[in-house]
Amino acid sequence: MNLPLSTDYAAAESEPRDDLPTGPEWRYEPKWDGFRCLAFRDGDEVDLRSKAGKPLARYFPDVADALRSLRASRFVLDGEIVIPVDGSLSFEELQLRLHPAESRVRKLAAAHPATLVAFDLLLGARGGPLVERPLRERRAKLQAFADQFFADGVALSPVTDDAEEARAWLEQGEKGLDGVMAKRLDLPYLSGERTGMVKIKNVRTADCVVGGFRYAQKERIVGSLLLGLYDEEGKLNHVGFCSSISRGERKELTARLEALRGGEGFSGAAPGGESRWTRMSDRSTEWEPLRTELVVEVSYDHFTGGRFRHGTGFVRWRPDKAPEQCTCAQLGVAGRESLRLLGV
Numbered sequence: 001m002n003l004p005l006s007t008d009y010a011a012a013e014s015e016p017r018d019d020l021p022t023g024p025e026w027r028y029e030p031k032w033d034g035f036r037c038l039a040f041r042d043g044d045e046v047d048l049r050s051k052a053g054k055p056l057a058r059y060f061p062d063v064a065d066a067l068r069s070l071r072a073s074r075f076v077l078d079g080e081i082v083i084p085v086d087g088s089l090s091f092e093e094l095q096l097r098l099h100p101a102e103s104r105v106r107k108l109a110a111a112h113p114a115t116l117v118a119f120d121l122l123l124g125a126r127g128g129p130l131v132e133r134p135l136r137e138r139r140a141k142l143q144a145f146a147d148q149f150f151a152d153g154v155a156l157s158p159v160t161d162d163a164e165e166a167r168a169w170l171e172q173g174e175k176g177l178d179g180v181m182a183k184r185l186d187l188p189y190l191s192g193e194r195t196g197m198v199k200i201k202n203v204r205t206a207d208c209v210v211g212g213f214r215y216a217q218k219e220r221i222v223g224s225l226l227l228g229l230y231d232e233e234g235k236l237n238h239v240g241f242c243s244s245i246s247r248g249e250r251k252e253l254t255a256r257l258e259a260l261r262g263g264e265g266f267s268g269a270a271p272g273g274e275s276r277w278t279r280m281s282d283r284s285t286e287w288e289p290l291r292t293e294l295v296v297e298v299s300y301d302h303f304t305g306g307r308f309r310h311g312t313g314f315v316r317w318r319p320d321k322a323p324e325q326c327t328c329a330q331l332g333v334a335g336r337e338s339l340r341l342l343g344v
Contacts, residue, residue, distance in 0.1 A: 010192035028166035034082035066153025078120035235268030240308030265289025
């Protein structure tokens with residue numbers, strides 16, 4: 001490619017915070033639950049690069065084709081690759097794309113095409129790089145670029161200067177939104193730096209049944225709680241685990257759990273198989289089923305594909321909560337807000 005920005009140009013990064021920064025110098029965007037991507041085009045050549053600089057075009061040929069079809073033949077966009085499925089955005093479908101077989105990738109792309117959600121323009125169709133311009137100017141140029149050139153497969157990420165609207169995005173916590181990004185309007189694009197861009201992630205809580213537990217690898221004490229939620233048929237499905245138990249509590253908790261051994265545990269999907277998030281080599285597959293009497297409140301960031309994507313955080317025990325009240329419905333994963341924001 002013969003562009004002023006090379007394909008190894010590092011994406012700007014962000015620092016995590018718990019609270020939304022406010023003031024006239026800040027602008028807010030949804031934080032999309034996808035794969036970060038710098039998209040380069042020079043004529044017929046299109047290159048997609050991850051935040052780590054890895055090539056992505058072979059996994060997302062549909063995005064590369066969409067960019068190649070735009071009437072602008074020269075640009076660099078910063079954005080996020082997402083995949084709409086059944087009215088929401090599916091991170092699981094993104095993971096499936098990371099497959100070595102081109103035929104498999106093409107089949108997945110045909111079934112569920114991906115979209116690049118653009119939120120910054122680093123090089124426009126004419127002229128030099130825009131990275132030295134403040135975000136205020138780059139966003140105006142991105143809006144004009146989108147109005148003139150964007151088509152199917154490429155979408156413009158919404159923005160707001162209203163902190164209350166941004167907080168509403170956080171509170172909705174819909175599937176497909178990973179939180180909120182706050183960006184300084186007066187700063188240039190800071191390649192590889194964490195200055196002037198803040199991410200505030202969604203953290204939600206759920207009440208789960210403890211359907212079983214695993215012992216720690218080297219001691220006969222509890223290592224993790226196995227969490228379950230009831231489905232519409234009344235079956236208790238394994239949805240994840242919680243290992244954030246303090247060292248001082250583990251001995252007493254082990255005795256409490258061992259007294260409940262011998263129950264059915266999970267009547268639906270059970271632990272034991274390899275998940276997309278955890279390799280079998282990372283942990284033992286042996287677990288102890290329990291009578292379904294304990295309810296625990298846990299914090300989580302993502303629930304997708306019927307599971308908590310990462311380990312959850314222990315919040316508190318819920319003796320006031322009946323196990324049968326612990327259903328997937330409490331998660332509120334309606335998931336349509338993310339596509340509404342994109343105008344889909």
